[in-house]
Structures are given as structure tokens and as C-alpha cells.
Amino acid sequence: MSTAAMNRNPPQAADSSSPVLSLIDITKKFPGVVALNQVSFDVRAGEVHALLGENGAGKSTLMKVLAGKHQPNGGKIILAGEEKSFENPKQAKKSGIVLIHQEQSLVPEMSVAENIFLGSLPLKWGNRVDWKKLHADSTEILERLKCTFSSRDMVSNLSIAKKQMVEIARALVFTPRIVVFDEPTASLTDHEKPVLYDIIRNLQEQGVGIVYISHRMDEIFHLSQRISVLRDGEYNGTLNTADTSEDEVTKLMIGRTLELDHASKPKDFGENMLELRNLTVNGVFEDVSFNVRKGEIVGMYGLVGAGRSEVAETIFGLRKPSGGEILLDGKVESIRSSHDAVLEGIALVPEDRKDQGLILGMNCRDNMTLSALGSVSSMGFMKTGEEKVVYDKYQQAMKIKTPSWRQKVGNLSGGNQQKIVIGKWLHTHPKLLILDEPTRGIDVGSKAEIHALIKELARSGYAVLVISSEMPEVLGVSNRIIAMYDGRVTAEFDGDAVSEDKLVQAITGQYVTDASGPVPAASA
């Protein structure tokens, strides 16, 4: 695990006596489904309590019950010794329970101050907003968070990290007793995470209880004092972070030990499948040169915003290059649209599965054949029998769990959805497979399956480019690693030999002087 930039000394719980918040035997039923079955969970003052579980285990539902978004069918919420029931999020907020969302929940065309006090703007008589008080109070909160921007700035002009700060500032409006962070680092870069950690520690010192939901083990071990695990809507035990290991937690989550198999990477490489020469898109990235060979997995590592996805989109014909060349199989190609790219044998598994990868309202089969409709139709008419054959083939090969091909993909879990996207592209018989954040938001079990699948595909001859911001993923699958920083390729590493320090330096713009640093591009 990449704990290079972190130490593993979580601050001791300030108060280990009675919990400030207890959820007792919470049950939440949706028609036909028991989402939570008698789950109990508590948080002490000044403690970071991590909540873990695979997708669909019930973490989000539990937190929505806590924050008043859902009303439980059974069980009790006890806050500071008092039994509470929240009918809406505002009531929960007023009692000091704040949920910081995974998604950006800001209003773009409003000022920072208005966003911080969203839903509780200070008013004077006649429903008028008290601007003086609003900005004074906001500025005070922003100062506490050591933010550098003004309360009058428009949110749409802020960077993602600053927007996250506004979300956190919002949590401090009512003196919070409990703050729930739901995957707070999903949109933050490694660079920005320490700021978040400082804030969490700061809150801890003020005696705030913190619930921390994340898929990332390193963060959880770095921050938390206790870890609770949910599985299939049931409480599955609580561990003291100091006395446990990642393996033990994982076992509790999925019922088996996870092993990232670093040794099974592909080894036989062929000719250059993809070669970029000084590829540039003005204002986005410049002078990007690297290559991917047949049978090879190249990892592309960098911070969010470094230009990685944009490079992939340019190769896939979605952006117009303003300079440089793209060579496929040794020939210079001009790819003007995603349609061209598919004809050239390029496949892109996009970063945002739900918005870019799938038609959620369509069934599994139709999604699977969408990129190669020509192969399952004749004279423009669909041959549904052949479609079914294609679907069955990939469904079995990738062990996609779904009751039927008629199931809408919107109803599948993240891992199974991702497999459908991958299946869709495999059916186009591509020569080059680009995967952008292939395991983002996917539970640990499916993650390992997808990693194994990627390696298997490369061994069978595909040229694979994996874009990721997770270091274990890049290290685990890549033969070579391209590091990007601020729209440029800063270094290229051997995937088996590089150290974590060097990778971090390369993607944060620190020059690598070490002789064993960047290796020259394999064929440039």
C-alpha cells in the first residue's frame, strides 16, 4: 500500500468514554428489499470511526437514515443521550449532524457565502437577506479552515479542491457534533488530501465525532481509530484500527483475503500498436509522446487535471489535436470522431461509467452490442438471436452477475456495470484498449477481478493503456508507467522497478534527478 507520504500514527481518541451518537438496531426496508437489518453503530466524541463495506452493503443508506434523508422502519438514533428522529435533512443538521457528500452539492452560480449558508440564509424582516451578517459569518468559517478565497467569490470559478472546502465549510455552520465524510477524497488529488486530513484532525480536537466512509484502505488506516464493517445490510463487527490489519478488514468485508497479484503481468510484447508523437491540444496538454506495444499494459499515472483523460479522449477522436501525430500500427492516422476511432480498432472504457459508459435505461444485452451494431445486424435489421449469443459469451467469460439480459444496467452493481462496458468494447475486437479509471467506485472484490481481466487481455495480445490515480492499481497492472503532470509527460518508468517516491515526485512536478529515474521511451 502506498503510505509513502503518510505516517501511521492516528491521534488518540480524545474521549473514549460514552459515545456521542448511537445508532441502535436500525432497520430500513424498501419494498422487496431489506437494505439495513438491525444495524448498530456508534461514534465517540473526537473519534474518527471508519465505515466500510462493499457497494450495496448499506453504508450510504445508513448515513442517509442518520442525516434524515430516509426514515428507518425500526431502531433508535440516540444523540448525546437523547433519542431523536429526523424527518428531513435540515432537522438533522440543526441537531449537529452533517453529511459531506461524495458528489459536488454546490450551486454553481451563487457566491461562496450563499453556498455555505444554503438553506439557512440569515434574514431580516421582509424576507430580506442579511448580507453583512452572511459575509461576516462566512469569512469567519473560511478563516478557520485557512481558505484563501473570499466569501464573495462565485463558486463556478473555484477549483474542485476549493469547492470541496466550501462543502466542508458548510458543515461548520451549525456547531457540528457529527460529521460524515462520504468518499471525500474521490475528487481530490494526492496533493490536496493532506489539507483534508488536517481539517479532520482539527475537527477531532474540537471534540467532533467523525464518520469516514471510503474504499481506500490507506486513508482509513491513516485516519481512523475504529473501523466498522457492513456486509449485505448487516453489521459485521467493529475493530480497533491499531490492533488490526488491512487483510483482516478486507476479510471482514468480503469474507476472503485479497491478494493483488503483482507477478502475473504480461511479458511478451509485439510491435508498436499506438505511438504518440508530440501530441498537443492547446491549453490542455502538450508534447505528449509515448507508445504502447501489443500485449503490453502501459499505466498512465497523474493527478486529476494533469491531462490524462484528455489524452485518451484525443486518441479516441473526441478532441481535436492542435499538433503532433497519432500512429496506429505504424501508420499516421487522423481520427476525427469516436466513430472513426472505433473503425480504427480503438476502444475507450471511459472514466465516468454512468454518464459516459452506459445507457442506464437500456438492458444489458443492448448495451453490450451498442458499439458494434453492424456485427449483429444485416441490411440494418437487428438479428436478436445473434445479439443474445454475443451477450451470453461475455456474460459467461466475465461472470457478470445479473438475473437476465433484460435487466436494465442501471440496476446492476458498479463492478458488473463496468464489466458490461468492457464487454461492449471487447466485442468490437479492438487492437488498442484504453481504460480510464477502470475501478473507480468499485468494491474490492470486483476490483481484483477487473485487474485480472486486464492482464489476461494483454496476454492475449491487446495493447492496453490504463489511466489511474490509484498508485496500487498502476503498480499492480502496468509494465511501464507514464507519469503526467500539468499537461506534460514528466517521466516514464519500468512498472516492476519504480519506487513509490519517484512516482509521487514525477506527478507533482518535482524534477527527478536520480540516475535510475526515468527510462527512455522504449522505441522513441
Place this chain on the structure above:
Amino acid sequence: MASVEQGKQAIMLNKKYKTGLLNFLSAQGILVFFLICMFAFSLFSEQFLSQSNIMTVVRQASIIGIIAVGVTVVIIGGNLDLSVGSMLSFSTVLVVDLHDKIGPAGAIILMFVFTLLIGAVNGFLIGFMRLNSLIVTLAMLSAIQGLVLIYSGGKNVDIANQSDTWFAFFGRGYVLGIAVPVILFAVLAVIVQVVMSYTSYGRRIFAVGGNPAAAVYSGIRKNWCVFSTYLISAFCVACAALVLGSRVMGSQNNVGQGYELLVLAGIILGGTSLLGGAGSIWKTIIGVLILGFIQNGLLLLGYPYYTQWLVTWVIIILAVWLDLANKRKRLFTTHS
């Protein structure tokens, strides 16, 4: 829009729960309502369910129906077309005016060419320029209405010799006892339904309407798909103009005014969602026929024609409510 998001979610999570007769009925609420109305009307008016009356209703509904077929394709592709009313005015005035000047064949050909050209402008602006379809077709509604007035100089046009032209066939003719407009409506509906359900083109339109970004990331030429839906819509309007022009043998400048709303009302009543990626021609036919039969039934019962507008309002609210009851059920059966 909050409501759009909710609707989208409902569609994403749409699961089918047709276990019992009751569930089936509530899922087909609008159809059931339609049958009840038919039954009620038939109790009060013997004429209502007679063969000749039914044929009359279908014939009258065919113009709206023909346009609705095209607009349904646009809506499935994730866009709207508000300009069909003005286009209908334009095409009808054009074909009627040219009839006496260059003969029926030339008039029909030119009318189709110009109508498709307008469709192409819509398609270009919305498909290739990626502009908001609501505003573009709103602007086109106004611009085309202006063009019609400029073309005709504000005067009504008509065909001088109405009894002696084969142009009459499209609006007044019968084949095997069935009115030509009805045949045209049926043929168009069947062809378009087959295209949407059984061809790769149809699949692409559904994909583009369901999630445009994902369609593009799947290598589908979204711009062309959207463009083509407006050509289909324009083609259908041209067919409708053929029928309308031939039936009345003359045209006011604003003959198509308000048709876009009746067409939309029919589509909504049929249960096609305005969000795109879902819907069918069958539903649209049912919706358009509901409108037609209610209008006819109310007239037979002696109510003035405008009472149908009130009833339409009530049915739209009712349809919305029934649909909502289903979506609620679906929304809450899937855990978030």
C-alpha cells in the same frame, strides 16, 4: 430541473412488476381509461361505435397522427420539435399555391424538398451545432410563420379548379373503402415503428436519446442521428401537408397554428416520456386516437368543440398521475 432528474431516475430504475391483473391495469392506465371513455360514450350515443363514425374519427386524427409519428422519433432521440405547426402552415401554403402554377406533381416535389430543407436546418442547428432543441424550434416556429406570411403576402391561397385534379386523391380519396389519409397514417406508423424497433438505426436513436454522452463514447455518430430525426419529422409534416392541402384545397397562412401542441398532447397521452430514450409509435397512435375519440364523443353528445380542450387537460393530469403511481412503486423497490 428537479422534476427531470426524478423522472430520469425513475426511468433508470424502471423495473417491470406486472404480476397481477391489477398491476397490469395500472401500468396500462391510459389504455384502460381510453376503453372506459369509449364505453361511456357508446352508452350515450348509438352512433359512436358505428363503423362509419370510427372511420371518420381516424380520418380526422390522421393529420395529427402523421405529424406525431415524426415528432415521436425526435423525442425518442432526446429532443423536441415545436416547429411542426409552422412547418405545416408553410408546406400546405406552398403545395396549394404551387398547384395552379406548376401542376400537382411539381408542387408536391417542391413542397417535399423545401420542407425537408427546413427539417435539415433544424437538424443542423440541433444535431451539429448542438443547440437547445426547445429554443431552436421555438425560434423556427416564429421564423417559419414569418416566412409563410412573407411568401403569401398575408393572403390566403387556394386551388382554382378543385374538382378536376388528381391532387384530391391524398385528402379525399378512398382505396378499398378506406380513406387515403388513414392509409398514409397507418403505413407511415408501421414503417417508422419497424425502423425504431428492429433496426440498428432505431437502436442508435434510442441510445442517443437515453444518454447522448454514452452514445458518443460508444462510437455512435450522435450528430447525424439527431440530424436524421429532424428529417424524419419534416418528412412526416410534408405528408401531413399533402393530406391537409388536398382535403381543404386551400390554405390560410396559419392553418398549422397550434398543431405542435396537439401533437405533443397526443404523444404525452400515449405515455412517451419527453426525456428521450424511451417511447414507441404504438403509444403515440393510442394517444392521438384518444384525442380524436374524445373530441368526437363530446361532439356527438352535443357539447361544443372546445370542451375537448378542458377534457384534454384533465386527462393529461390524470395520465401524469397514473404514470407517477407506477414510477413511485418502481423507485422504492430499488435500493439507492
Place this chain on the structure above:
Amino acid sequence: MINMKDFLKGSGVIQPIWVFVIVITVFFSFMSEYFLSIGNLSNILVQTSTIGLIALGMTYVMINGNIDLSVGAVLGLAASLSVGLQDYGITIAVIAALTSGLVLGAINGLIVWKTGVNAFIVTLGAMIGVRGLIFVYTEEQSFYATNFAFSDFGTSSIGPIPVLAIIFLICTLVMHLVLKKTGHGRNTFAVGGNPEAALDAGIRIGRHMMINFIIVGFFAALAGVLLATQMGAATPNLGRDYELWTITAVVLGGTKLTGGFGSITGTLGGVLAIGILRNGMNLMQVPAFYVLVILGVILISVLIIDQRLNVHASKGVSI
């Protein structure tokens, strides 16, 4: 010089629509001597006040992320009621007319709120249905005001400025302040800009939506009453296509259909632009239907400019 991009996007100090208004004002003042006379200018204000009043409410509804297609029909109903009920006294007639707008707005709002169905569909239904109500009420007859106090009001003026223009300008000012300065105004932005976040923050989305539908219903009814005083009569088809003109004016003024962005000052500019174009071209003796074409072209141009800027700014893949 102001930042060009901010300016065109409407986030700068001066809104682009106002530059357009100034340009056409200068143009028409050169084309016709009469154009800049006080008489003509107040004429323009009176002519735009009908669309303008509805547009004030429509701006709120659109910033809120909704749309209201029924305004034309509501205007027609209010006009008919205000004339048709004059046997019971003008005050009662006008109150009844305005109440009809409030009630219809509340019905629209309630349905959108409670069903979560697209406002486009709901108000499309209302647009057809309310027109039916007018016809049922009037039995296809036009009503003429018999009480001269009613029709005199529409043509009266204080000093050189017509009363209708004054009412319109006061309403504009009030609506501008409410949008900018009050909790309801700000929450309207929040709901349109990010409904999910607004809901989580405890903002009562449904209530704000409903209030805005009531506001637009009220202004449509007010516009109907004032139009009836102007004409001294009401026809059952009064207000047809007004929803299109209103939406055009609001969009020209920079309010986004997607919600969360817009202003009353922009809307005022949009309304004036349409009014000046119509009036100016009328003075130049250009047939009225050329205005339809020109408006369509302008609307699409505005859309193109807006889209080009946004594509450029976001640096994203344009799908």
C-alpha cells in the same frame, strides 16, 4: 475595457442584451425622427408592458428550472373575467381576474411539485385546458367594457408617462429587488442551480416552485387585466402565442432554460429589444411578419454565441 468573455456570457457588469438595445435604439433614431419622441418611447413601454409583466414572472419560473406555457391562456381568461364580470363592479371583476391567475398558478405549481412531472408537460396541459375554460365561460363571445372608467384607466397617464408603463416599471423594480435581496429570490436560484443540494440543505423546493408558479400566474393575469383596459374589450383568443414571445424575451435576456442563471435586468432588456424592434420596423413601414423572422434569427444567434462561449470556457469534450 471590460472582459469580453464575461461580458458576452452575461456575468460581466453590462449585459449583452442591453448593448443590443442601445444599438437598435441608435439605429432606429437615425431611420425615423419620430422614434426618439417621448410619445413614441412611452408607446413602446405600453406595448411591451403586457409581455414584460408576464416575463417578470417567467424569469422566476425559469431560474427555478421550470417553464410555464400556460401564461397566454391565463392572460386570456383574466382579461375575459375582468370585462365579463363588470356587472358586479370593476373592483370585484379585477379581483376575480387576478385571483384566477393566482389559482391557476397554484394548480400548476401544485401538480409539478406533487407529481415531479416536467413543468413543460403540466403547463402544456394547462395551456390547452385554460383556453377551454375561456371558451366555456365566454361561449366564444368577445366582451366589451361598458364602464368607461375601466377603459379610461388603460389610456390614462401621469404627466407624460402612461400609467401602464409606470405599473410595469414599478413591478420590474420590485421583482428585481425580490430576486436579488430576499431569501425567496436566492433560494429560487439555489433550487434551479442544484435541486439536489437545495433539498439536502433543507430548502423547501416544492414551496418555492409553487410560489414562483403563483407569481407568474398573477403577472399573467395582471397583464391580461391591463391589456383589457387598453383595448376596452376581451376576446376569447386573446393571449395566443404570448407564451412564445415571453419565453423568447426571457431567453434573449440571458436566463438559462436549465435554471440557476438569469436576471430581471436581462429580461427587461429582452422585452425592450422585442418592443423596440417591432415599433421601429413599424415606423419604417416594414410588414409585421418580418419581425417574426428577425426574432427567430436573433434567438438562434444568441444561442450560438452562448454555446460557443461555454464550450470554450469549460475545455470539456462537447458531446
